[in-house]
Amino acid sequence: MASVLKIILQRLALGLLTLLVVSMVIFGAVNLLPGDFAQAILGQGATQEAVEAIRDEIGLNDPFFKRYFDWLGALATGDLGVSYAQMMFATGMGGTTELIPITTQIAPRFYNTMFLAGLTALIAVPVSLLIGVLAALYRGSVFDRVANIFTLSSISSPEFFLAYILILFLAVQGQMLPSLAAVEVGMPLGARIYNSLLPALTLTLVVTAHMMRMTRAAIINLLASPYIEMARLKGVRPMRVIVKHALPNALAPIINVIALNLAYLITGVVVVEVVFTYPGIGNLFVDAVQNRDIPVVQVCCLIFAAAYILLNLTADILSIVTNPRLRHPK
């Protein structure tokens, strides 16, 4: 068990190091370029002194590395800074309003996005396991072929196409679910699930296909092994062969694929949140990108990257834990 702990700690340290380098890339990508907020806020006709004054105030004149470490230090203490939009608003009001920090802006949205991803996983994982097992059981049948064509199509469709189809049939023609995901703080759970069901279903369609195909492939891979043959020869029912004998051994690759697909959800969530105007981080991120609100873009990007790294890390660790062969590399 000690070796597992050691591997986990090693991977965590590696993940942390990756995150550090990634933060440097993110910060560097948006800060090394000319043209900045001070110029943008004041417009073309601004005097040099005014631009300089604002640059000084928000620290754009400091050397690059000092700015990076200031930003990183603030991040580590939980201070994510203030968005340019807030600053612009405060300047417009004559500096009388209270500045709302990004932390307060992001916290409820972060919760919303996590809720959406969690709801999606809750629907997608059992459904894809079930369909995958069934497709492996009846491989080569009409059901298998229809499932294959259907999943291949839904993997290849852009998220907004699936989203509009669902809106069309479930929201506009069927009148069953709301097409705009109006989610607020302090909503009762039932209403919250009802309102975010359509975006969750869209994401489910996207990730289920991949997970189902991998489940099917992982199980079929095992069906040629001698112990499955043995089980079949002693007269075990086909469904029981798959669920009792094949599935436990196929679990490692399946868990891996689930974790990777949850990582994929991170990017899928951006487009889907925009389609349904779901108040999550993806929506905030796109707004910030359109307004060139650098502090918000950086923070959102870092959150997405951290979630992505964490989920990949989890997939890595889980596959090591579930497969003893990987624990003792030659």
Added chain:
Amino acid sequence: MTKAASGPILAAAIALLVALDRLLGMPVLAPLYALLQTVMAPVDWIATALGTATEGLGGWRWLLWIALLVGVGFGFRRLGQIVTSNRPFFRDMTAGVAVGYVLAAAAILWVLLNYSRAFSSHGGMPDTYFFFRLVLHGLVAAFVAATLFKLLGSWVGTAGSRKLFRQMPGTAAFGILIILCYAVAAIFAGLIAPHGQAAIFPKANIIPLVPEAMGGSPDFPLGTDQIGRDILSRLIYGAQNTVGIAFVTTMLAFALGVTGGFLAATLRGWVDQALSRLVDVLMAIPALIFSLLLITAASSLFDGSSLTVAMIVIIAVIDSTRVFRLSRAVGMNIVVMDYFEAAKLRGEGMFYLIFREILPNATAPLLAEFGLRFCFVFLTIAALSFLGLGIQPPLADWGTMVKDLGQFVNYAAFLPQYAMLPLLPAGAIALLTVAVNFVVDWMLQRSSGLKE
């Protein structure tokens, strides 16, 4: 009639009937519809009666439907056992399979029922079956086109191509046909499109697919958008812009990634280490997020069409990391071969080694990867354009069109022709990626010899 020939015969029959009806004006389809309606009349009556009887249950009605299906499934198996006096087929049938058969039968019945209803007159009421007909006709058309195309391919051409077409599954034939159509539309967009892609006409919001009296226009078969641009022309030009730009981006990503990957494989040492670690860092950020970040940075330097060029470069660089991984792995396997060692000992230069020794031996995996990468790049560009950060106007592009026409989806209840508008460009994107995926799937299966 053998089982193998039933598909082509069915496809040819459908094509013949539709051609007779639509092109030559012989009314052969109307009696068939009437026949379908007569056959489905009792089913229609039962379904309506069941619907009204269970109205009081409200939202829980579907539980009753499931219970009914399961019950019929068990009854079907029992009946089969009695009638065939316990033939193995029915004796060993599991409950799941029995319910599956009933479910499939119910689905087919449902489709036929709705299709028979779809042609009864709706006298001024909104056409509720518009999308149902659209999807069903689309699926049938796809089946007919793919089958006939496969048939054509197995008669015309060289012996090799004929054999290839005979062995290919229907999905792959469909994929090749669609890719060909898109290529023609993209290359000859200027000749096919009735209007210019940025031309603005005085009449905006013309309704698609309806006669002139209802607000349509014969000049604009798919209508015009909010500022009066012809949607059909923009769709055709979209093939040129969206597909063309995605293709160029993928080529660039491959040029970068393959060169880097093979260099790393050949040189090893610090070049390999440096490139690999750089790629590791770039791959730690999700692709769409990273490209959005870089486009934010680039948008302060460029705008308009130069921003589109910046986007091409950004996506190509991000995607080349994935190509690098693959080509490095493939290259590693080739550089240990004897012929490569021999070329090295002959004193060949780096350029010769990479493009004459490694590349020709790595084409098969790279080609399959090219198809998948293209899909990925294509979807990324579409998503970026949909978010308003990809291909910039005045170029017509499918992602931007979906964004611009998106609100029309809310008209579905009373004007389905309008609601179709955002689905056209979105469907065009989906159709191409599906087609490429079908072809790549077939290529991978052929090269790996998977038969299952």
